[in-house]
Amino acid sequence: MNEYQSPLWTTEELAAALDIGKPETAEIHGVSIDSRSINRHDLFVALSGKARREFNIHTDSGRDGHDFVEHAVRNGSSCVMSEKPLSTALSVPVAQCEDTLYGLWELARFRRAQLDCPVVALTGSSGKTTLMNFVFQAMRQVVPSGSLNNHIGVPLSIARTRRDAAFACFEIGTNHPGEIVGLSELVRPNIALVLNVTHAHIGNFPDESSLRAEKLSIGEGVPDGGQLIVAEELHQEAQARFSHLHILCFGSSIAANYRFTLLENDRVRLTCSQGELEIDIPGGGEHRASTLCATLAVVDLLGESMSGMHEIGSTLPPGRGHSFTVGDITIIDESYNANPDSMRQCIRQLANQPGVEGRRIAIVGDMAELGNQTAALHRSLVEDLLPLDGVICVGPAMFEHVYSRLPTEQRLGYFVATDELLDHCVTTLKSGDRVLVKASNTVFWQQDFVARLCSQLGREQDKT
Missing domain, CATH: 3.90.190.20 (Mur ligase, C-terminal domain)
Structure with a gap:
């Protein structure tokens, strides 16, 4: 259930974000694109599922959200966002727009402009969702579910963020060249982080250099004077590309701003300007020790005590160890x-x-x-x-x-x-x-x- 004292969105805000006439008043406490998982008082965004070449989606999905509008309303949706005329009169308000996917992006832009808190964006070839989980745990916040890191997931995540959030953190992924920069510019993070660059999706890129450049393009959305954290092997390349940003790195070498040292029995020592601490590595392995070190970097730059790292539990996201x-x-x-x-x-x-x-x-x-x-x-x-x-x-x-x-x-x-x-x-x-x-x-x-x-x-x- 999405129960809050104040709504996540007002219909006045929907109208302003979408530049449409104000729908009838409705309580909106969540945003969903799936009628099967609708919570009471969710806004249901009916995505058409059509091919979107601008997002490297070249075939229709075969599922049109407009076919499930009535199901969404029966399951508790309090408002519907649609790009098509609906054949059946609904018992809830309808926000009619030209394109619901672009409309979702407009909701994200509107909400991002309302946020008055630190905003973090994370990317990498692997381990992004685990890193997200670690960051939210270390910040003593409720861990978001799912891996929402593409052209639908990122704007959806922003639209689900409360305007009075204490901090916000978003995961950004890529399958093709040019995808990260648009999402980073949508998020406009104060702090961005590149966890790693490996061979994931290399078949969609000319070479490894292009893949590294794509991951580092998360820095394009960071305003002047913002902070970009990278794995230490990317430090020099990041500095050359983003002279207007504060570049920091994490890794196992003595030169790293945030350093990890593997210990016995799946434990790691983490070191930064705050000092050092030793914690268990959930699931074990050097790659997760590196992810913990990246987490420490985010926590530190958010101005929080490194003691929050002790809040990270042993449970990993499903399918990840x-x-x-x-x-x-x-x-x-x-x-x-x-x-x-x-x-x-x-x-x-x-x-x-x-x-x-x-x-x-x-x-x-x-x-x-x-x-x-x-x-x-x-x-x-x-x-x-x-x-x-x-x-x-x-x-x-x-x-x-x-x-x-x-x-x-x-x-x-x-x-x-x-x-x-x-x-x-x-x-x-x-x-x-x-x-x-x-x-x-x-x-x-x-x-x-x-x-x-x-x-x-x-x-x-x-x-x-």
């Missing part, structure tokens, strides 16, 4: 997405994890959007996989470039899709096994594979 134990089998769910660098980090973490008495097994699937580097970047994982006890591969790229190059004793199976894989896992996995599941989003995450695997393993164990 959370572990499930079914009987004596541990499943490490990294299924939300993958690129060669994040895949390598997770494989190495599994290989080097102390105290594992059973087998270490990786279930790995194809990595998408790698273009003409697909073969080489998949092959580059073979050496990292060799220390493991077994590997199961899913997808043609993993089979051709990885599975066929592994020693015979390591090959535990290859599958085109996940349905047959479930039955295979039940018969192949043994008590004590520690199993990593990772691939690009469509392979496991969109198939709800980990939940299905845990359920099937559980049923099998109940039989025995």
Whole structure:
């Protein structure tokens, strides 16, 4: 439920943002684009789902939000934003505009102009949502749900921000050149941060230099004198490009403004001008230690005590390192997405994890959007996989470039899709096994594979 003493939006504000006549008065306490998850008193924005070449969306989605307006109203929507005439009279006000997606951007611009608080924007090739979670926890704020970082998610996130917010933080992603700069200019952050630049989406970019430039373009939306935080390997490039900004960096070297030092037992020491502290690394791994260090940079620049870092709990966002134990089998769910660098980090973490008495097994699937580097970047994982006890591969790229190059004793199976894989896992996995599941989003995450695997393993164990 979205229950506040004052509304998130007034219909007067809607009219001003969209430059339309004022709709009838309504209480608006939230903004939604999905009729299935509407809360009471939400504004329902009916997106057409049509192709948008300006956002690199070249095909229609096949789902038009206008077809679900009545469903949204039945579920509690108090106002509807529409670009089409509605065939059925509604019991709630309608804000009619020329284009609901552009209208959502106008809502975001209007709300951003109202904000009188520090605004942070985050980007990176991987770990953005985990970083968002860490920042909100360290700031003792409610963690937002989902990963809303594209041409729809960013304006939606801004439109959902209360005008009297104490601080605001937004995640910005990219699949193609030129996407970040427009979103950064929409957010207009006081503080921007580039967590990392890896090979994610490299197939959509001419080269790695172009990909780095795209990530750094988050600085284009930062006003003069604002702050840009980057991973230390990007520091020199950021300084050359943004002489009008205050550039800071984080990393493991002594030269970094914000420094992390790995300790034993998945702990890290974080150091900045405030001093130093030691905390657990949720999910473990050097990549998450780096994310914690980036979090510290944001917290510090927001003027908050580094003690807030102790508020960060052990729970990670879904599909990004959370572990499930079914009987004596541990499943490490990294299924939300993958690129060669994040895949390598997770494989190495599994290989080097102390105290594992059973087998270490990786279930790995194809990595998408790698273009003409697909073969080489998949092959580059073979050496990292060799220390493991077994590997199961899913997808043609993993089979051709990885599975066929592994020693015979390591090959535990290859599958085109996940349905047959479930039955295979039940018969192949043994008590004590520690199993990593990772691939690009469509392979496991969109198939709800980990939940299905845990359920099937559980049923099998109940039989025995």
